Amino acid sequence: MIQIRNLAYQYTSHTQILEFPDIELGAHEHLLVLGKSGVGKTTLLHLIAGLLRSQQGEISIGETKLSALSSRKLDQFRGKEIGLVFQNNHAIRSLNVFENLKARLFFAKKPIDIERIQHLLHQLDIEECIAKKINQLSEGQLQRLGIALAVVHQPQLILADEPTSSLDDKNCELVMQLLLEQAKNNHANLMVITHDHRIKPMFNNLITL
Numbered sequence: 001m002i003q004i005r006n007l008a009y010q011y012t013s014h015t016q017i018l019e020f021p022d023i024e025l026g027a028h029e030h031l032l033v034l035g036k037s038g039v040g041k042t043t044l045l046h047l048i049a050g051l052l053r054s055q056q057g058e059i060s061i062g063e064t065k066l067s068a069l070s071s072r073k074l075d076q077f078r079g080k081e082i083g084l085v086f087q088n089n090h091a092i093r094s095l096n097v098f099e100n101l102k103a104r105l106f107f108a109k110k111p112i113d114i115e116r117i118q119h120l121l122h123q124l125d126i127e128e129c130i131a132k133k134i135n136q137l138s139e140g141q142l143q144r145l146g147i148a149l150a151v152v153h154q155p156q157l158i159l160a161d162e163p164t165s166s167l168d169d170k171n172c173e174l175v176m177q178l179l180l181e182q183a184k185n186n187h188a189n190l191m192v193i194t195h196d197h198r199i200k201p202m203f204n205n206l207i208t209l
């Protein structure tokens with residue numbers, strides 16, 4: 001469950017105040033956040049992920065109010081409860097696929113479940129990449145690994161920033177299907193931030209900033 005109230009952010013005293021609409025997502029609900037370039041989509045995602053702290057308003061994820069957490073607790077909360085999907089995924093280049101997923105679980109303080117990792121890679125159709133180094137993966141395989149890294153620790157919330165904008169129609173659909181499927185399997189909320197209108201029909205819930 002996600003609740004956002006009265007949220008506003010200002011980068012510096014010389015920049016405009018970015019104001020955001022109130023958002024409420026029930027258990028397992030998804031949201032598409034649309035908006036043209038520069039309106040504050042990435043800022044909103046960073047606020048929800050606790051990578052930025054707002055000067056005004058409140059964000060609650062489940063029972064947790066982000067503003068009540070110290071920086072250390074916020075980092076721990078993000079590591080455990082949030083899965084982030086970026087356009088360029090943040091895999092550690094010196095490790096292979098399996099080691100990257102193990103590291104993700106280690107940082108989330110979750111048990112290393114080898115069967116779960118294998119099952120996840122199977123679901124994402126990159127099982128054969130398990131021992132491959134990151135620079136041996138194709139673009140599509142890297143993208144799937146990005147999704148695996150975002151969900152392996154079974155977060156409450158999956159946040160995806162422009163996951164499809166550089167993809168052709170076929171891969172756009174594929175990546176969104178994988179994200180929706182993983183959100184469902186993990187009983188997680190999924191929030192996708194984008195200016196890619198092709199994915200509108202896949203969401204019941206959407207807001208435009």
Ligand SMILES: Nc1ncnc2c1ncn2[C@@H]1O[C@H](COP(=O)(O)OP(=O)(O)OP(=O)(O)O)[C@@H](O)[C@H]1O
Pocket residue numbers: 011012015018035036037038039040041042043044195
């Ligand atoms: N670090 C920063 N310092 C100052 N201003 C910033 C900073 N980052 C972003 N901004 C400004 O805040 C506003 C919102 O930026 P943001 O990146 O959230 O927009 P966006 O909707 O994600 O844009 P895009 O679709 O182009 O990625 C923009 O006017 C941007 O110039």
